[in-house]
Amino acid sequence: MTAVFATQSPVRVRPPKRLKEEQWEGYRNPPWLKKDKKKVTILYNFVERRKSYFMRAYFERHGFRYRDLGDHVKEDVRWGKEYGNRMECNPMYFTSGSLIRNLFKLHREEGFSKKEVVENFVFVGGGGQCGPCRYGMYPQEYFKVVNDAGFKDFRLFLFSSDMNDPLPKDSAFAFNLLFRINFVFAFVLADFMHIAECALRPYAKDKKRALAAIAEAEEILLKAFRSRLFLITLPLALRKAGRMFAALPRRDRKLPFIYMTGEIFANLAHNDGNYNLRRFIMDEDCEVAPGLFTNRALYEFWRRGAEAKRRIEYASSRREERFWKKSLRKQRLSSWIVLHAYRWLCRFLKPASFGGKAGLHDLDELAMIGYEYYHPEIFGGEGNLEVAEALHYADTVDGFISSKPFGCMPSSGVSDGVQAKIMSLKPQLNFLSIETSGDNEVSILSRVSMLLFKAKQKVRLAIDGSSDSSS
Ligand code: SF4
CATH class of the missing domain: 3.40.50 (Rossmann fold)
Structure with missing residues (x-):
């Protein structure tokens, strides 16, 4: 073989005519600084309407301008497919499509230019890296759809992703401990209302009245959660909601x-x-x-904890061991907070009194x-x-x-x-x-x-x- 190569004339490779000076560096996610806090509106949604609804309380208490994008709708899939990569999973199309649909709504129906949309709005939502699936691609996919749709450099904050790391110290928004605690309360409250609906919708003698009672309870809870003293007001509001639900006549069947x-x-x-x-x-x-989001959150901590235990067992250095031990402590603490918030608030709602299954x-x-x-x-x-x-x-x-x-x-x-x-x-x-x-x-x-x-x-x-x- 060596002899054959030796007898061939050397291949002449011509240099390219145009040389690309800069390498592609990915999409930009410019910071949102505190000095611009009042100028910018947060667009957000988390999995479904009720979670977003209760998160209003946090945004209001902390002086953010916000717009709740609410539930995903069928049309979102079309938007997601139009601007997204091929062969993505359905949630990817739904969530990225919802964002694009709402950005175009601002642009076409409210008269903001695309540049103004980029300057005056940011998006906060779920979609971090959860495992070896497409979920891990969420951040890049969000960037792709907004940039391809012409909203260049639109700013994104995605929960549990590393796309915002490191955040500047004077960032107007962060997924800090306060946010996380409020998020826990929001999804626990959303779960409670969902439990009430699952218990009352099929069994209530008057379905319309039952759904109206749930809507009223949502308002009562939001009002309580808006208060800075929500650790006192929420239990009282939940007790009231539980009594309202228990008073609804049920069919015995x-x-x-x-x-x-x-x-x-x-x-x-x-x-x-x-x-x-x-x-x-x-x-x-x-x-x-x-279908309880609390269960899903607990599973997330459980699986991260299981991974940390395995990594500690096979750590190749003291440093690695320390890192995973710290991670394990964090998962245990997170799990403890979610579990105790859920159980504590559950005591006031008393789901069993209206047939709610809250296990x-x-x-x-x-x-x-x-x-x-x-x-x-x-x-x-x-x-x-x-x-x-x-x-x-x-x-x-x-x-x-x-x-x-x-x-x-x-x-x-x-x-x-x-x-x-x-x-x-x-x-x-x-x-x-x-x-x-x-x-x-x-x-x-x-x-x-x-x-x-x-x-x-x-x-x-x-x-x-x-x-x-x-x-
Ligand atoms: S588990 Fe992963 S691949 Fe499956 S739908 Fe969710 S994000 Fe997509």
Whole structure:
């Protein structure tokens, strides 16, 4: 071989005619400084309407101008696909699309030029790096869509991502401890209202009145949370809300109980992002287990803690060991704060008094239950949770829905892969795996209807030995 090369004439490589002087450095995320705090409005949303709604209290108390972007809507998928990369997952399209839709609204309907939108607004939202899935691409994808849509250098603050690190000392906004504590209270309150809806919507004698009571309770809680003394006012407001719910007349009847799980957005969006599935199930005369963000937050700390323990075990230096020990302490503290805030506030609401199901996961137990089929240290998406939940609830629920977003890597392995094995072990489980893509609602809801039909037959059979659900 050497001889062959030696006899060939050397290849002449011509230098390129134009040399690019500067390397591509990625998108810019200019700082937002304190001196401009009053000039700039925060646009924000977090997973679904109620969480954003309660976060108003924080922004108001801390003197921010803000606009709550509220729920994601079907149209967001189209916006996300138009400006986003191909083959992203459904939540990526929904969340980035929602941002773009709202920026264009400012530009086209309110008359701001694109430059003015960039100067006068920033976005605060979720979408950090959560694991080896597309979630890790969120920050870059957000940058891409805003820049490609012409909002060059639009400023973004994404929770649990490192895109804002390091922040300048005089930054107008930061995900600091105060923000985090307020965020915990906001999502716990949102979870409580969701628990109330899951308990009252299918059972209340007057559904309209029940929903009006929940809307009124939301206002009462927001007012209490706005106060600087919210640690005193919130418990009182929750007690009042709990009493309002308990006073609503309920129908005494046995409804099929459906458990729904899946990737965070497909499971917990409670809006067009997951076809509003829980409300659909309830309006079809079934009860559904609430989908609690608190559970998801606790899982996040649990999985980070599990990772830290493993890293401590295999640390190659004292420095590395110290780093992971610190991380473990942080996860434990975060978990403690969330758990205690939830339990403390729960005592005032008293969900059991109106039929609310407010129990939280025992994550250690779930890790053990599903251990053989999905290792609890495989992270990404919901990790081991979905498999463990299917095993755990197989004998106690009338229907089990696994909701997976289109294009989701971790969920595909679980919903379409491991769950097949679980079904062979638990054939009694009335299981349905669905894929939320944002645009095939009729087909998905008809599949869910079939699962509900089977669930009703099951309950009917248990009550009077007949499986005729039409009677
Ligand atoms: S878990 Fe799935 S849907 Fe969620 S961000 Fe990752 S890839 Fe997307």
